[in-house]
Amino acid sequence: MEYSYESMKKAALKIFYKGVAAVSPEICVRKNLALKNGSIKIGKSSFSLEETGKIYLVGVGKASAAMAGEAEATLADHIDDGLVITKYGHSVPLKKCRLMEAGHPIPDENGVKATCELLSLISCAGPGDLVICMISGGGSALTPAPVEGISLADKQETTRHLLACGATIHEINTVRKHLSLIKGGQFCKNVNGANVVSLILSDVIGDDLDIIASGMTVGDGSTFNDCRDTLLHYRLWEKIPIAVRQHIESGISGTIRETPKPGDALFANVHNYISGTLSHALSAAEEESVKSGFNTLVLSSMIQGEATEVAKVLCAIAKETELWDRPLKRPACLLSGGETTVTLKGTGKGGRNMELALAAAINLQDSKKIVILSAGTDGTDGPTDAAGAFADSSTVKHAKKIGLSLESYLADNNSYIFFKELGDLVVTGPTMTNVMDMQIVIICD
Ligand SMILES: Nc1ncnc2c1ncn2[C@@H]1O[C@H](COP(=O)(O)OP(=O)(O)O)[C@@H](O)[C@H]1O
Ligand SMILES: O=C(O)[C@@H](CO)OP(=O)(O)O
Numbered sequence: 001m002e003y004s005y006e007s008m009k010k011a012a013l014k015i016f017y018k019g020v021a022a023v024s025p026e027i028c029v030r031k032n033l034a035l036k037n038g039s040i041k042i043g044k045s046s047f048s049l050e051e052t053g054k055i056y057l058v059g060v061g062k063a064s065a066a067m068a069g070e071a072e073a074t075l076a077d078h079i080d081d082g083l084v085i086t087k088y089g090h091s092v093p094l095k096k097c098r099l100m101e102a103g104h105p106i107p108d109e110n111g112v113k114a115t116c117e118l119l120s121l122i123s124c125a126g127p128g129d130l131v132i133c134m135i136s137g138g139g140s141a142l143t144p145a146p147v148e149g150i151s152l153a154d155k156q157e158t159t160r161h162l163l164a165c166g167a168t169i170h171e172i173n174t175v176r177k178h179l180s181l182i183k184g185g186q187f188c189k190n191v192n193g194a195n196v197v198s199l200i201l202s203d204v205i206g207d208d209l210d211i212i213a214s215g216m217t218v219g220d221g222s223t224f225n226d227c228r229d230t231l232l233h234y235r236l237w238e239k240i241p242i243a244v245r246q247h248i249e250s251g252i253s254g255t256i257r258e259t260p261k262p263g264d265a266l267f268a269n270v271h272n273y274i275s276g277t278l279s280h281a282l283s284a285a286e287e288e289s290v291k292s293g294f295n296t297l298v299l300s301s302m303i304q305g306e307a308t309e310v311a312k313v314l315c316a317i318a319k320e321t322e323l324w325d326r327p328l329k330r331p332a333c334l335l336s337g338g339e340t341t342v343t344l345k346g347t348g349k350g351g352r353n354m355e356l357a358l359a360a361a362i363n364l365q366d367s368k369k370i371v372i373l374s375a376g377t378d379g380t381d382g383p384t385d386a387a388g389a390f391a392d393s394s395t396v397k398h399a400k401k402i403g404l405s406l407e408s409y410l411a412d413n414n415s416y417i418f419f420k421e422l423g424d425l426v427v428t429g430p431t432m433t434n435v436m437d438m439q440i441v442i443i444c445d
Contacts, residue, residue, distance in 0.1 A: 054124075079097070
């Protein structure tokens, strides 16, 4: 079969959508939540309706409104009260829960208000009650509850520095947890001994419960010392607001208490279950790729590192396939995913997927027929309206024709504008789910 760039891009997009569809909030919640024989089953936990007091449904994260919608459909009139905090544009109509939208990835005033309301709602719970949480990535930025002495502006500035320095989400959330009254398990301090059960859609490498949305219902394995180490490592210690520095120093000296740790009695009635992961999405993408006639290989669901470096490795494997039919015979499709980082040096507009695609285009200029799609499964890449971008063996040629220099767009972290000019953005709109980023690499004759 003869493949054109257009047909390869179409196939890549179809594979991406299949992956995303497999981790829709509805599917993930339906698999893990049921009402059966007078009991609510969530993950491996079961709560008899007769013995349970009030039932609260809460949610935080980009997928939380859609997750709560599915939970409402199952639990219907059994929910007594609820509140969901999601990112602007990620709402779906809810019947039982109040819905509040807030800023992401930089927290804002609406996030502060919403988090205050969330904490006030769950403080109505008590022994015998059940608090059901729908948690997904994005939850950290959406729930700013700064500790005393730290302002929202301090948190915003700290977040901006952390997002720009190339730190991993594990490192970023270690700091966030230690500046917060809700993150790092502290949500559970407010439920007065009620049962807490969380369904969690994972958007972090390794599916670490204490990292996704800063683990508000999970014991925190990190410390104030780790925060200082991270900030020193990325040379941010002198740049962050003084109030943040002082708070961390007080934590290190023991004047301020640590976040609750795994095994703390606070978590005796708390259960956390992963409801969907990137690995599920990649399996569905793999199935679609095979159906489309490609020899298919999932490389990894744990790709991390600087986006431009990851691009070099993916392109090297794609070119190996093109030249030597290794590790797959053509027509081939390589699938991968994870979360890269971008150390921002320029002032342009972009995201880590578009940055990866731009670097890939440079690496593919000496290849014959390779297409790469890199996109965020949440439908947003960086502070833009695109999910990601396509790069292919001919991108450099086309860019030169219209006078665009890839190197200068890359140096300015201006990948969004580059791919917009070229017409190679992947625009999906909010997908309502969030399991990190996916790369689909198609190699044809
Ligand atoms: N101009 C840019 N080029 C590349 N990456 C960028 C740019 N601006 C911001 N970013 C990256 O975008 C990330 C935030 O984007 P977002 O897609 O919202 O992340 P997430 O899906 O993890 O919430 C930050 O980690 C930041 O490094
Ligand atoms: O909320 C968070 O802490 C992170 C990880 O879960 O999500 P996002 O990268 O989407 O902001």
